[in-house]
Amino acid sequence: MTTLRRGSRGAEVKTLQRKLNLMADGIFGPLTEEAVKELQKAKGLTPDGVVGARTWAALGVAAGGRKVDEIILHCTATPEGEEFSNAQIKAAHLARGFSDIGYHFIIGLNGEVRRGRSVAIAGAHCKGHNTRSIGISYVGGCPPRTTPGWRDKSKDTRTPEQEAALVKLVKEQLKQYPGATVHGHNEFANKACPSFNVKTWLTKVGIKQ
Numbered sequence: 001m002t003t004l005r006r007g008s009r010g011a012e013v014k015t016l017q018r019k020l021n022l023m024a025d026g027i028f029g030p031l032t033e034e035a036v037k038e039l040q041k042a043k044g045l046t047p048d049g050v051v052g053a054r055t056w057a058a059l060g061v062a063a064g065g066r067k068v069d070e071i072i073l074h075c076t077a078t079p080e081g082e083e084f085s086n087a088q089i090k091a092a093h094l095a096r097g098f099s100d101i102g103y104h105f106i107i108g109l110n111g112e113v114r115r116g117r118s119v120a121i122a123g124a125h126c127k128g129h130n131t132r133s134i135g136i137s138y139v140g141g142c143p144p145r146t147t148p149g150w151r152d153k154s155k156d157t158r159t160p161e162q163e164a165a166l167v168k169l170v171k172e173q174l175k176q177y178p179g180a181t182v183h184g185h186n187e188f189a190n191k192a193c194p195s196f197n198v199k200t201w202l203t204k205v206g207i208k209q
């Protein structure tokens, strides 16, 4: 999606107008501008009437024109207590034939939120759901390396910092994509990932679905 403002015309303006429940004539005039400003105010954005990436996202349209309605949580399936850098994730994902890191966000052991691929681009993290979702992964998900067969075992290894960061990030994403639902990878694939029950966890931390 391109940046739209008063005077813009065309198909993207029509998309915008439909999203705002306006008559879709494809001409960005004063009424469209007013509706955009109202939306921006309601979403806590600067009410400048200009539709950039953040306003598109507030309408549920990511910058690439992607409609996001699912937020999917993962773990990196690495041993407890060991950091796993973006470079390491990228190397692992390239080895699996992906063009980049498959996730959009990664949460390090200390709760630092790292950006993966752009949210404007479909991820590579959950078969059948990539085009419509945001992929978030925390570092960990397996028992410590000293545990025999750790690779095949799952463990919720989230540090308190990671859990706090995950709550904050999920809430932010729900604001960006109103009406989106939050899931664990294990709801869509026969995998343990993210090594915890997302539905139970959402209730525990007070995120309503």
Ligand SMILES: [Zn+2]
Residues within 6 Å of the ligand: 073, 074, 075, 125, 185, 193, 194
């Ligand atoms: Zn996963």
